[in-house]
Amino acid sequence: xxxxxxxxxxxxxxxxxxxxxxxxxxxxxxxxxxxxxxxxxxxxxxxxxxxxxxxxxxxxxxxxxxxxxxxxxxxxxxxxxxxxxxxxxxxxxxxxxxxxxxxxxxxxxxxxxxxxxxxxxxxxxxxxxxxxxxxxxxxxxxxxxxxxxxxxxxxxxxxxxxxxxxxxxxxxx
Amino acid sequence: xxxxxxxxxxxxxxxxxxxxxxxxxxxxxxxxxxxxxxxxxxxxxxxxxxxxxxxxxxxxxxxxxxxxxxxxxxxxxxxxxxxxxxxxxxxxxxxxxxxxxxxxxxxxxxxxxxxxxxxxxxxxxxxxxxxxxxxxxxxxxxxxxxxxxxxxxxxxxxxxxxxxxxxxxxxxx
DNA sequence: CAGAGCATGTAAAGTGTTACATGATTTA
DNA sequence: TAAATCATGTAACACTTTACATGCTCTG
Numbered sequence: 001x002x003x004x005x006x007x008x009x010x011x012x013x014x015x016x017x018x019x020x021x022x023x024x025x026x027x028x029x030x031x032x033x034x035x036x037x038x039x040x041x042x043x044x045x046x047x048x049x050x051x052x053x054x055x056x057x058x059x060x061x062x063x064x065x066x067x068x069x070x071x072x073x074x075x076x077x078x079x080x081x082x083x084x085x086x087x088x089x090x091x092x093x094x095x096x097x098x099x100x101x102x103x104x105x106x107x108x109x110x111x112x113x114x115x116x117x118x119x120x121x122x123x124x125x126x127x128x129x130x131x132x133x134x135x136x137x138x139x140x141x142x143x144x145x146x147x148x149x150x151x152x153x154x155x156x157x158x159x160x161x162x163x164x165x166x167x168x169x170x171x172x173x
Numbered sequence: 174x175x176x177x178x179x180x181x182x183x184x185x186x187x188x189x190x191x192x193x194x195x196x197x198x199x200x201x202x203x204x205x206x207x208x209x210x211x212x213x214x215x216x217x218x219x220x221x222x223x224x225x226x227x228x229x230x231x232x233x234x235x236x237x238x239x240x241x242x243x244x245x246x247x248x249x250x251x252x253x254x255x256x257x258x259x260x261x262x263x264x265x266x267x268x269x270x271x272x273x274x275x276x277x278x279x280x281x282x283x284x285x286x287x288x289x290x291x292x293x294x295x296x297x298x299x300x301x302x303x304x305x306x307x308x309x310x311x312x313x314x315x316x317x318x319x320x321x322x323x324x325x326x327x328x329x330x331x332x333x334x335x336x337x338x339x340x341x342x343x344x345x346x
Numbered sequence: 347c348a349g350a351g352c353a354t355g356t357a358a359a360g361t362g363t364t365a366c367a368t369g370a371t372t373t374a
Numbered sequence: 375t376a377a378a379t380c381a382t383g384t385a386a387c388a389c390t391t392t393a394c395a396t397g398c399t400c401t402g
Contacts, residue, residue, distance in 0.1 A: 010280065011362085017280065027381080040272045040274075041274065043362080045362070045363055046382075047361090047384080047385090048363070051362090070370080070371085072371075073382065073383095074370090074382085088284065088288070090281070092281075092285075092296050094303050095213075096277045097277055097281050097300060097303075098303050098333065099211065099278075100212055100329050101212065101213075101277050102215075103212075103276075103332070104269045104274050105271065105274070105328070106325055108266075110194060111260065111264035113321055115261070123265050127267060127270060127271070130267050130270075131271055148283040151283050155282055155339055159335060162334070162335035199352090201352065216391070219354075220355085220390065220391060220393090223354070223356090244399090245397070246355095246398090247354080
């Protein structure tokens with residue numbers, strides 16, 4: 001497996017992407033980036049991040065450099081030229097990009113249809129409220145950002161809005 | 174872990190949901206349902222499905238019944254009353270429902286911004302074409318379905334369209 | 347009757363989560 | 375100087391994938 005001709009997993013690709021966005025950074029910063037992301041799927045646990053970075057170092061996609069003057073053994077990792085190329089290859093994979101991914105909303109939606117009418121209505125109302133709150137949060141966050149950070153916020157926003165639109169169409173019937 | 178007070182993982186919840194949708198069915202049918210789903214995250218491998226069903230049987234969420242007259246040892250599983258309750262509990266979890274999940278499109282999008290202008294343009298064009306194709310497919314599939322099967326197709330459609338809209342807004346700039 | 351598909355399941359390998367362990371650095 | 379945060383990492387456990395293994399049933 002561990003040769004450079006092999007492709008990246010979603011997690012490994014995401015790690016490289018974080019390093020690219022942050023520039024030279026510590027594994028700890030990568031970890032924090034995952035912790036702070038809204039996705040609940042990856043917790044950014046040290047047991048996931050450190051081994052992943054070790055793998056990417058081993059495959060030559062990342063390079064490591066010890067920070068002088070810090071006695072914690074703090075390291076900085078950076079994208080190598082190979083790593084950059086591989087990251088681009090991962091990013092331009094059309095088939096993966098247009099896959100729906102793991103969507104907890106879509107996975108649950110058919111179950112809502114079979115709830116009793118009053119329970120369904122109550123749930124839909126709760127969902128709508130929660131979505132509106134989240135949309136407001138994302139809009140506020142988006143105003144404070146620009147460039148690449150904004151890109152992901154805008155897509156998150158678009159997703160939540162498409163969910164809200166779908167929900168409204170459902171409640172009409 | 175394995176007691177009924179514990180909640181379901183995304184995969185286990187999805188398995189129960191498949192059983193609910195299909196009605197009494199064989200584990201093999203559950204496996205096929207995952208294989209046929211557009212998500213690339215769960216392959217529906219036997220090494221995932223059979224053990225998961227075993228767990229759900231052990232926790233009393235599914236019941237098992239041997240099909241008479243079939244010498245393959247074909248079994249049918251069905252949702253128990255407890256299983257139904259637990260599935261509903263999983264389905265109405267608002268926090269999970271509005272989480273963005275794992276979105277390969279969103280994960281890759283910031284990387285597209287840093288491609289060279291001609292490469293970015295070419296990629297965006299490819300993406301747009303692929304999304305349009307997928308949308309056409311989903312529309313066709315949606316016409317052939319009704320009820321619950323349509324629900325997920327519509328959400329998939331809404332997702333792909335929100336991606337397309339986002340893409341078009343990007344290419345304008 | 348041969349081949350495709352149905353049907354069940356396990357073993358090894360890889361990876362993510364949780365929990366633990368350690369210590370340095372910054373901040374109040 | 376005490377507490378919070380930075381920073382690295384491992385071990386046990388659980389779960390998914392890949393690959394393998396077995397045999398039945400239907401269709402041409």
